[in-house]
Amino acid sequence: MNKDEIVLILESGPSSVERGFFSFVIQFVSVHRHYFIQNIDYKIYFDLRNSAYSDYTGNHWDIFFEQDNLPIGTRTFWGDSGNVYGYTFDFNDTEERKIAKKIIDKHLILKPHINEKIQSYFNEFFVGKKILGVHKRGTDINMHHENPHIDEYFKIIDNIYKDYDSIYLACDDQAGIDLFKKRYDNIINLSYSTTSQDVDLPNFKTDMSDRHKMAEDVIIDGYLLSKCDFLIKMNSNLSNFSLLLEPSLDFVMI
Numbered sequence: 029m030n031k032d033e034i035v036l037i038l039e040s041g042p043s044s045v046e047r048g049f050f051s052f053v054i055q056f057v058s059v060h061r062h063y064f065i066q067n068i069d070y071k072i073y074f075d076l077r078n079s080a081y082s083d084y085t086g087n088h089w090d091i092f093f094e095q096d097n098l099p100i101g102t103r104t105f106w107g108d109s110g111n112v113y114g115y116t117f118d119f120n121d122t123e124e125r126k127i128a129k130k131i132i133d134k135h136l137i138l139k140p141h142i143n144e145k146i147q148s149y150f151n152e153f154f155v156g157k158k159i160l161g162v163h164k165r166g167t168d169i170n171m172h173h174e175n176p177h178i179d180e181y182f183k184i185i186d187n188i189y190k191d192y193d194s195i196y197l198a199c200d201d202q203a204g205i206d207l208f209k210k211r212y213d214n215i216i217n218l219s220y221s222t223t224s225q226d227v228d229l230p231n232f233k234t235d236m237s238d239r240h241k242m243a244e245d246v247i248i249d250g251y252l253l254s255k256c257d258f259l260i261k262m263n264s265n266l267s268n269f270s271l272l273l274e275p276s277l278d279f280v281m282i
Contacts, residue, residue, distance in 0.1 A: 049081055049246050050265035052089075053136070057272060058117075060131045072135070073098045081243035092243060094137040119268060125275035132273055138251075142244055146251045153216050154255055157193035160185070161256030162208075163249075163267035164199045176262055176282045178207055184260055184280060185212070196256055198249035198266065218252070219245055 056074055063070040076089040084091065118124050164181060189195060194214045199205050209215050250266050253259060254274035261267040262282050271277055
């Protein structure tokens with residue numbers, strides 16, 4: 029290890045089971061950005077334990093993403109200036125999104141089996157088609173901010189959906205999905221495990237049996253939304269990540 033290299037180990041903290049998966053992903057990108065723009069020689073090890081996304085007792089992050097092993101004897105700490113998570117990305121700033129994209133391409137490396145699923149779905153549902161992406165976060169989003177009414181989505185979609193072959197819908201509540209499918213006949217929805225039957229709670233806060241699959245599904249949603257031709261979204265970590273993953277993606281925020 030270079031003597032000037034910063035080794036930063038991120039832990040999820042006691043509230044890990046209360047956090048959505050992409051809050052960790054945005055944290056990961058945010059902390060990388062803190063050191064990336066300063067051209068510091070650094071290494072980050074993300075240690076995610078006791079989350080809602082696996083019954084495994086070790087590092088859940090390693091189930092989904094590649095990373096180097098933790099150097100023996102390295103201490104766990106939050107960084108040289110405290111917890112730097114919380115950088116506010118300007119999603120209307122394409123250049124800012126390009127910086128995040130460089131970080132993602134270099135450091136956020138999916139496990140091969142997840143990447144293969146994303147590519148398989150892309151080939152099946154996206155290739156040769158013009159896709160309108162829609163992300164509607166429901167359940168307990170009200171704990172963060174006001175949840176836009178579904179009619180706000182319909183008002184925008186009704187004016188443009190005929191210009192698209194399909195609508196890729198990422199949504200975490202079954203009632204919302206049912207309303208979309210009732211109104212539009214070209215819905216693609218793959219969020220089987222992220223979809224909650226509880227109108228108040230997402231699955232990661234309930235007694236979900238297949239937690240690994242739940243995380244895989246939400247990752248697939250985030251990556252496939254980035255491959256859409258246009259995105260209608262609310263303020264949510266999942267689709268915010270999609271904008272970082274694809275800086276050229278045009279969107280409207282509800």
